[in-house]
Amino acid sequence: MKEKSGAEILVDSLIAQGVEVVFGYPGGAVLPIYDSLFEHPKLRHVLVRHEAGAAHAAEGYARATGKPGVVLVTSGPGATNAVTGIADAFLDSIPLVVITGQVATNLIGSDAFQEADTVGITRHCSKHNYLVKDPADLAPVVAEAFDLATRGRPGPVVIDIPKNVQVASTGEKQKERNRHNPPSKADFADITQAIELLSKAKAPILYTGGGIINSGPAASEALRELAELTGAPVTSTLMGLGAFPASGDKWLGMLGMHGTYEANMAMNQCDVMLCLGARFDDRVTGRLDAFSPNSTKIHVDIDRSSINKTIHVDLGIIADVGTAMKQMIDIWKSRKTKSADLSEWWSRIKGWRAVECLNYPENKDSIMPQLAIERLYELTKDKKPIITTEVGQHQMWAAQHFHFDEPNKWLTSGGLGTMGYGMPAAIGAQMGNPDALVIDIAGEASIQMNIQEMGTATQYRLPVKIFILNNEWMGMVRQWQELTYEGRYSSSYSDSLPDFVALAESYGWKGIRIEKPGDLDAGIEEMLAYDGPVMVDCRVTKDANCFPMIPSGASHTEMILHSDEVSGTMDDEAKALV
Amino acid sequence: MQIKQEKSERHVLTLMVDNEAGTLARVAGMFTSRGYNIDSLTVADINEDHSTSRITIVTNGPPPVIDQIIAQCERLVPVHKVTDLTDAGPHVERELALVKVAGKGDNRIEAIRLADIYRARVIDATTGSFVFEITGSPAKIDTFVALMREVGLVEVARTGVAGLMRGSDQS
Ligand SMILES: Cc1ncc(C[n+]2csc(CCOP(=O)(O)OP(=O)(O)O)c2C)c(N)n1
Numbered sequence: 001m002k003e004k005s006g007a008e009i010l011v012d013s014l015i016a017q018g019v020e021v022v023f024g025y026p027g028g029a030v031l032p033i034y035d036s037l038f039e040h041p042k043l044r045h046v047l048v049r050h051e052a053g054a055a056h057a058a059e060g061y062a063r064a065t066g067k068p069g070v071v072l073v074t075s076g077p078g079a080t081n082a083v084t085g086i087a088d089a090f091l092d093s094i095p096l097v098v099i100t101g102q103v104a105t106n107l108i109g110s111d112a113f114q115e116a117d118t119v120g121i122t123r124h125c126s127k128h129n130y131l132v133k134d135p136a137d138l139a140p141v142v143a144e145a146f147d148l149a150t151r152g153r154p155g156p157v158v159i160d161i162p163k164n165v166q167v168a169s170t171g172e173k174q175k176e177r178n179r180h181n182p183p184s185k186a187d188f189a190d191i192t193q194a195i196e197l198l199s200k201a202k203a204p205i206l207y208t209g210g211g212i213i214n215s216g217p218a219a220s221e222a223l224r225e226l227a228e229l230t231g232a233p234v235t236s237t238l239m240g241l242g243a244f245p246a247s248g249d250k251w252l253g254m255l256g257m258h259g260t261y262e263a264n265m266a267m268n269q270c271d272v273m274l275c276l277g278a279r280f281d282d283r284v285t286g287r288l289d290a291f292s293p294n295s296t297k298i299h300v301d302i303d304r305s306s307i308n309k310t311i312h313v314d315l316g317i318i319a320d321v322g323t324a325m326k327q328m329i330d331i332w333k334s335r336k337t338k339s340a341d342l343s344e345w346w347s348r349i350k351g352w353r354a355v356e357c358l359n360y361p362e363n364k365d366s367i368m369p370q371l372a373i374e375r376l377y378e379l380t381k382d383k384k385p386i387i388t389t390e391v392g393q394h395q396m397w398a399a400q401h402f403h404f405d406e407p408n409k410w411l412t413s414g415g416l417g418t419m420g421y422g423m424p425a426a427i428g429a430q431m432g433n434p435d436a437l438v439i440d441i442a443g444e445a446s447i448q449m450n451i452q453e454m455g456t457a458t459q460y461r462l463p464v465k466i467f468i469l470n471n472e473w474m475g476m477v478r479q480w481q482e483l484t485y486e487g488r489y490s491s492s493y494s495d496s497l498p499d500f501v502a503l504a505e506s507y508g509w510k511g512i513r514i515e516k517p518g519d520l521d522a523g524i525e526e527m528l529a530y531d532g533p534v535m536v537d538c539r540v541t542k543d544a545n546c547f548p549m550i551p552s553g554a555s556h557t558e559m560i561l562h563s564d565e566v567s568g569t570m571d572d573e574a575k576a577l578v
Numbered sequence: 579m580q581i582k583q584e585k586s587e588r589h590v591l592t593l594m595v596d597n598e599a600g601t602l603a604r605v606a607g608m609f610t611s612r613g614y615n616i617d618s619l620t621v622a623d624i625n626e627d628h629s630t631s632r633i634t635i636v637t638n639g640p641p642p643v644i645d646q647i648i649a650q651c652e653r654l655v656p657v658h659k660v661t662d663l664t665d666a667g668p669h670v671e672r673e674l675a676l677v678k679v680a681g682k683g684d685n686r687i688e689a690i691r692l693a694d695i696y697r698a699r700v701i702d703a704t705t706g707s708f709v710f711e712i713t714g715s716p717a718k719i720d721t722f723v724a725l726m727r728e729v730g731l732v733e734v735a736r737t738g739v740a741g742l743m744r745g746s747d748q749s
Contacts, residue, residue, distance in 0.1 A: 128654075148655065
């Protein structure tokens with residue numbers, strides 16, 4: 001075998017994995033790799049403006065394409081800057097392979113220039129990580145890393161490569177290892193038991209999550225069929241939106257802290273709950289001891305540690321959720337299973353729907369943020385846009401008022417709740433889908449966390465649209481302070497904001513400001529008509545709050561629907577529960 | 579406001595892991611990062627080619643937490659197998675301790691007498707001190723150490739628990 005340098009082996013291994021794009025930022029400890037990438041005919045490198053941007057862009061790319069996202073950053077500050085994105089991908093189960101440079105092996109541990117213990121720092125926020133000390137290990141490590149990142153429960157994998165390992169050459173290659181054997185099919189007996197329970201249920205519900213998106217488009221198809229066969233209503237976590245069409249008649253909307261009244265009531269009152277690729281997160285369950293008290297719970301998850309982690313379930317099924325649903329469908333059909341009469345259940349759901357929990361007060365003078373999202377939805381839905389978000393009220397309003405009929409169109413930071421995710425994620429999604437309409441629904445505070453990525457969009461001519469719901473507040477923080485701390489708004493005002501339109505123009509973008517409800521549609525149309533990146537500063541009502549809301553420490557039935565139900569304080573138990 | 583505590587059980591877990599850099603940090607660090615307890619931990623490689631190590635961890639927690647600990651251990655890539663000896667059935671647990679006592683006269687005689695009863699071996703002796711080596715269950719060692727305290731305990735080194743299933747099955 002011809003001798004190759006570590007850097008060449010790395011690049012060839014990436015090509016062998018089918019990688020087309022790398023999001024990264026150079027520095028001393030990755031110069032050999034950057035040299036191998038120079039004018040590379042197959043691998044495209046996207047130069048971000050901050051390594052956090054690289055990690056989130058790779059996440060956006062992964063979520064929107066279903067392929068793993070690849071990140072390349074230097075040692076020390078390059079790696080530490082990427083950590084937030086790695087942690088974000090870990091909590092949301094996004095497949096990433098993150099390559100970090102490291103100081104030469106003989107310098108490790110000596111507090112060398114730009115040395116950080118990357119493997120130590122990322123150990124508990126990655127699915128796995130490696131420090132490669134021999135170039136002969138590189139090819140097998142990269143192969144195992146991609147396998148780990150993408151199969152089973154996906155997640156980020158970090159490969160830390162010392163600079164001398166990038167430079168050294170070898171003709172050898174260590175044996176490939178594969179220590180990874182994720183489950184796929186479910187036990188036949190478990191599936192039949194699940195069907196038995198479902199078919200006898202008088203008030204069943206399908207509680208779905210991001211696992212269905214991760215499993216691939218076939219899982220979303222299977223979910224539709226399963227809902228049809230069982231006649232059960234469907235709700236989803238924030239991460240699972242789009243797996244089931246929001247236009248479907250069985251759709252209850254999102255559940256959880258800012259979920260719909262009908263979804264949360266149905267979760268509380270159901271008699272059989274089938275959880276598919278979701279993980280009973282605290283934002284979903286509310287108070288644990290009051291969570292769906294009378295239901296038999298079935299949980300399908302590919303990660304055994306998700307089963308019985310917070311909520312005890314009656315039947316845990318460890319399997320790929322798409323495969324398990326397919327198995328259920330096959331057995332359901334072959335046994336000519338019929339569901340019980342669900343008419344009473346549906347009439348109760350109808351009653352909950354009649355509450356129209358997503359209604360919001362009208363406002364003639366200023367733009368209600370919910371209205372802005374509604375109009376954005378109406379004017380873009382035919383284009384099947386990819387929506388990313390930042391974190392805050394705007395994120396929840398987007399989840400409530402933008403409707404998704406397909407998977408991989410909704411990209412948001414659910415588990416870690418990372419402000420600054422949305423713009424780089426939009427850039428990554430656009431890289432993977434050059435012809436798609438990609439919109440980041442943002443808040444004026446969050447957008448400033450990775451605002452530097454505007455330059456990346458300009459450089460690569462990515463026509464992303466940033467739609468800022470500018471309420472001049474860290475709205476979600478303000479809302480909690482209003483609910484919990486009697487309106488003592490400690491440091492939650494977004495002071496000294498930039499002129500977003502001027503800022504956009506200075507980056508070569510188009511900037512648009514929308515100030516009046518009457519100008520909303522025209523402003524959105526103008527944004528859509530522009531063939532290039534646009535930043536919209538949409539000035540919205542400053543004090544609107546996001547409802548429904550399950551306050552912390554409350555159960556699904558104790559939803560606050562309107563601002564007049566807000567008491568302004570909470571007891572210590574509730575205050576402590578995030 | 580009070581922070582709630584739940585009732586704990588003691589469990590002995592054994593993990594078969596790849597013997598490579600970082601494995602111990604990964605396992606031990608997972609316990610700390612998720613707030614699990616480690617009462618004792620032993621690790622050593624166990625086959626001729628040095629490729630596999632066996633980690634024995636004594637932990638405690640309420641039953642659902644123990645189940646979660648096992649599941650979280652299984653998620654770690656270099657961990658190949660986890661066995662809960664406490665749940666798996668009859669098993670043996672042994673720990674080794676070195677116990678140093680110093681004293682003269684009656685205390686010295688009493689120390690030797692107790693060591694004999696507990697089958698501790700003298701592995702170092704001076705005119706004013708002994709070092710005993712004792713193996714046994716952690717409870718037996720606890721008692722022995724408590725007794726030695728009364729006759730001039732200076733210091734103790736314990737290895738932590740190693741455990742195996744009884745009978746012919748592999749754990
Ligand atoms: C990196 C990071 N820091 C802090 C927070 C806490 N946080 C959650 S929402 C929020 C305010 C977001 O404000 P803005 O982006 O303006 O959105 P709005 O809620 O007003 O829609 C903050 C500070 C967070 N989620 N992420």
